[in-house]
Amino acid sequence: MYGEISITTSTAVPEWVYDLGTIQTIASVSFWSWGAMHGISQMPSGDIRIYAASALGGPYSEIAAVTRSMIRDTVPPNSQATDGEGFRIPCSGPAGRYLKIRVTTPDSMGGLDNVWRLRLVSINEPIVVHGFQDASGDSDVNDFPRIPYNIVDGALDTMWNPLRTDLRLVLDLGPLPRRFQTITFQPNAGDGAFLPQKGEVRVSSNDDPDNMDLIVGLFDIGWADKANDPATIILPKVFEKRFVEVHWTSVREPTYTQTRIAEVAVDTVPAAPSGVSAASCAALPDDGIDDAVALQTCLDQYHHVLLSAGTYNLGAALKLPSDSSLTGQGINITFLQLTVDKVAIRVLGNSRVRMSGFNVNRPFDASAQEAIFVRADNGNYPTYIEVDHVRVTNNRSRAPAIALHDVTNGSITDSDVYDSQRLMTNEPYPSTPDPYPGQTFSFVFGNGVQVISGSNIYLASNTIVETRDMRDTSHVPPNGAYYQASGIVVSASRNVVVRANYVERTGTNLDTSGSQDLYLDGNALFDCHDVCIKLVNGSSRITLHANMIWRAGLAGVWLATGNTGLSATYNNLDDNDFHEIGQGYGQGFWAPYLWWAVVGIALDKADSVDNAVRFNTIQNNDFYANAYMREAVFEHPGPVAPSDNIFYNNNIH
Known part of the structure; x- marks a missing residue:
């Protein structure tokens, strides 16, 4: 200094x-x-x-x-x-x-x-406080002489004391981009209740501090010792950027009106280990031999394995241990070909696992298996899981193509799922008691990407597409071809960012059943059989921002209690575009008996006052009219109709 x-x-x-x-x-x-x-x-x-x-x-x-x-x-x-x-x-x-x-x-x-x-x-x-602003855009927030430099001076006896609890802080980690995943705020002794508690993290697509356009994480930080514990933000994956913005909207003690921070630290994550060639373990592509045993031996012994160009045959699932990676040369270069109806890759309760750069193909129909399945095992919960630049093809299964269950700090990015749906005919209705005894149905199963009971997850720049028309016309509605398959499912999860994904021709494009604190931003959703985005079964505090919705068979967005009877509340639908509503490929299935729901946004009725769809904000959305869309926004009348919702500046073109 x-x-x-x-x-x-x-x-x-x-x-x-x-x-x-x-x-x-x-x-x-x-x-x-x-x-x-x-x-x-x-x-x-x-x-x-x-x-x-x-x-x-x-x-x-x-x-x-x-x-x-x-x-x-x-x-x-x-x-x-x-x-x-x-x-x-x-x-x-x-x-x-x-x-x-x-x-x-x-x-x-x-x-x-x-x-x-x-x-x-x-x-x-190591860190420069590049800028900050409060909710009104003002940077005149400091309690002098407690200035921003105090949080990077290496001294816990000095602090920065902005007189706000809603603040955006831009940090310069330069002079070159840094690989980082953790941001930690330290308090002065006894001042921990003034630390940031809830908010979001952004980076810039072009590393410009005046264009922090990409939200990459949501946080809600717990503590054991409210007065003294640091506040640590863990991002869902490693990012390599020079600038990062932390926007906190509250501090630990909700009655306080200011923030106090003694120091801020951002970790530096080393580059991933290069790995050992699979060939060194006698796993060779394109030789027609089952490579599962050799690849498993390589993973168990070296943990980080590099695949060559070509096709590896899998007659059994690969089980990835903790602190491991499986890396191919690219999704159009390296292939894992299943030769039996098994899961291709399992991660069972293990952590710090990365999968990248290959294509998993299942060359036969009528499966009941995932291609990639990550889940808890024997009380061990997976964390720090990364799926990046992976493609799954022909996973025609009742199970999802890529599934993360009970994962904390996980990501699926720049990955593709093509053709993951399976048509099952002459099936009984899947509930007890059966409301249609003696009748059979056709169901379409097979989600593209599925996250259940996850926390701190990042799903970005993925493509989920079905190329086959799965409708079954042998049954008359409502029995024919009921779609259970969704492009992306985020169920019973918290703090998940779903950004810039492309989904086409699924039952529901994006299902958030029972989740809270999600941010759905900039997704392109095309040709859903029924509802393109579901906010049901207790979905709350979810933001839908700048999504493009085309050709919904039914509603573009549906807010409802669902089958759990839990209300959809405190959701924010802002700046979304709706096109060709009612013209999706499920049009003929739904029109005869759910004609009223062919709308841009539907707010459904409930069974009781406690479960009413309430306190949602629908604003700045654009609806492009056609002969099928009955209304832009529809509140279903009934004994328990939606209430206390805000509608503002929505436009019909």
């Missing part, structure tokens, strides 16, 4: 030198402003150049050059950078003991009233 500097002239070219004490490699230089309530505080602006030298007299080598406007941008939280924020300049060049900073300021970029007053300058900071 190097001390305060104040510049009040607009005529000279400001230039100053710091003595670092020893010759050092300078990876970055950070500038920190004073906090609010300290008069005027303004960052350097204009053309900023940084030089390093081994001797005070030089020669100096330029190691960084940037241009920065007085008001850096118009996007909070970084609009003025005068309330205690910092900004980092990455550097590259020879090491040095003396650090020279020169600022040339054009008139259009001058300091505020020609006054620059920096709190300090520092080098090679």
